[in-house]
Amino acid sequence: MTTEHNHSEEGRFYGWYIVGALFFAMFIGFGTRQGFGIFVETWEIEWGVSVGAISVAASVGWLLNGLSQPFFGRIIDRIGGRPVVIVSMTVMGIAFIAMAFVSNVWMLAVIYGFVISWASGGISPSMSGVLIVRWFRRKRGIAMSVLVSGASLGGLVLVPFLTYLFLATNWQTAWVAAGAITLVLGVPLLWGIVRSDPSDMGLKPDGDQEQDNAPTSANEHDGQTGPLETTRWQDSFRSAPMWQLAITYWVCGITTASISVHFVRWASSEGITPGTAALAFGLLSGLNALNVILVGAISDHMQRKLLLGAIYLMRAVAFLTLVLLPGNAALWTFAILGGGSWLASVSLTTSLTADVYGVRNVGMLGGLTLMVHQFGGALAVILFGIAFDNFGNYDNAFLISVLLLIGAGILALSIQERSVSSRYVTTEEATGSLKVETGSAGG
Amino acid sequence: MLPYRIFLHHSEPIDPTLLDWIRNQIDELIGLEPSAIAVILGIAIVAFPIWLGISSIRRARRNP
Structure with a gap:
């Protein structure tokens, strides 16, 4: 009750703003990457390459994205999630714009297959989720779910947007627009809102007050240290x-x-x-x-x-x-x-x-x-x-x-x-x- | 032989058949020019971060 009372006085718990900012990062990051398939046919014709060659860039990127996860995970554990998501989003935004200047399959492999796929690992559900689990304890499940739904909605909304922009203009404009949205809206949102840990703002997980967080039973454990937590x-x-x-x-x-x-x-x-x-x-x-x-x-x-x-x-x-x-x-x-x-x-x-x-x-x-x-x-x-x-x-x-x-x-x-x-x-x-x-x- | 083409259907790029279906549905429902639909979807996309940013600033002003 004390917690709810304080929330109504100070507004919504700050952790939900972080969920919102990361939701948008996932929305943009995943949505734009899913749009890759829109342009394949055009690239085939413009560059005179096979779909197989273009697919290599996509498949390499997919595996590199998987390999990037432990790399980013280690960094987040050491220095916190805020710098990782901000840098990843910035690199992705620049790379989206750079995609407009790609003119052959090798450049595609470097910019999409390596740079974009690797950087997007920094805002994956697991990496963004690391931030969320620090901010939430009792509502960890719902907060994680809202975050993950950003990836689903990104595909359903952003891909049609890029398609219609492509039809109305050209594929270069579509990539520049994705990059602009990422850099002008996504990065400032992460910069202004996301903090690695609630303690950075003098808060507790779930917005609890000091007395709320005092363990009264096993179920009231602080939730930040795990029962099977290990140093290594x-x-x-x-x-x-x-x-x-x-x-x-x-x-x-x-x-x-x-x-x-x-x-x-x-x-x-x-x-x-x-x-x-x-x-x-x-x-x-x-x-x-x-x-x-x-x-x-x-x-x-x-x-x-x-x-x-x-x-x-x-x-x-x-x-x-x-x-x-x-x-x-x-x-x-x-x-x-x-x-x-x-x-x-x-x-x-x-x-x-x-x-x-x-x-x-x-x-x-x-x-x-x-x-x-x-x-x-x-x-x-x-x-x-x-x-x-x-x-x-x-x-x-x-x-x-x-x-x-x-x-x-x-x-x-x-x-x-x-x-x-x-x-x-x-x-x-x-x-x-x-x-x-x-x-x-x-x- | 590695089936390269199938990677195009994976979670990175959206399935082209599904994309065509979504596009057809939007076309049938709205019936506007591609540029008009792009503008409408663009406004919908940027509305959320702008609202979130403003809410965050207002909250910060309320609780300095």
Whole structure:
């Protein structure tokens, strides 16, 4: 009650302004990068190169983006998130404008494949999420979800904007506009609003007052130090939750990347028109944006592992429908079940990592898990293509995905959240149980 | 052989089929010139950061 009273006197908790600024950074960063595909055909004609050569720049960028995550994570853990997001956004804005001057595929590989993809790693959901988990404790789930929804909305709004600007003018103008919005609005917003830690402004997480933050029970732990927190990030991998979160996220990468790439091709193989497949994928994206927020809000009031496990199991059912149901029925069932189980895993995984391991090394740990996610996705995209070429359908690939998702669901549910999360136990209580655990493991 | 083309459909670039569908829907719904739609979407995009920035400044003035 005291907290709410103070909020009404001083206005909304400052952490929500930070969520808003980072939401916009994700909106611009992800939306513009997703617009890459708009210009491919024009570049093919103007530069006289194959789509394969242009695709190399995109694929290199995708892998570099994954590799950048632990790099940025380490920096954020050492000096805070504010300089990382500001510098990343500035570099991205300059590089967006530089894209207007690209005249061959090599320049494209350098500016898009390396500079933009690497810099965008600094404002990824995991890296921006590191800032959010420092500002929020009880509302970590909903704050993370709002942040992640910025990426979804960016694709749905910014890509049509760039397309129409391209149609009205030329592709160079579209990139300059994206760069201008980034530099004129995005960077000042981050500069003026984002602070690495609430203590930089004399605040507490969630806007709590000093007396609100005093622990009265295990559930009132400060939330900034995790029960399984370690001094060295490497030591986090000596405990089970880190492996459980990394492996489930790897499966997440496999199953989302493969569908992003192969969904339309699967639909064609089932005799479904590309337009209908696109409509279903649009439904999936729209439901996903709503579901991310909903899951985030619910996750603040129950064990996050239950939702994470449910999401993977629901996704397993969605994949199973692609094998068992006939074409159109599979398409729409998958769109609905898929929309209910897509990006919500991002906010849940980042929040759980912070709940268990605290905020000290959460940048590095979040970066590593996202890198694993991206590598799993890269591998799956290629393997799904090979499977289709060899078997003439995706059934085997989908069935393997079902098994992996069931495994991920069980693994997520097996996280002993009540024993290792700062929402339920203090560091001292968890350390005691960890000693027992490692002792019994012979370590 | 590495299927390069499929990377174009991945999370970086939006699926071109979905993009065409979104564009067709907007065309059917609004029926304006591309430049007019670009301006409308542009205004919608810049409105949020401007509102957020102003709110943040007002908050800072209220609580120096």
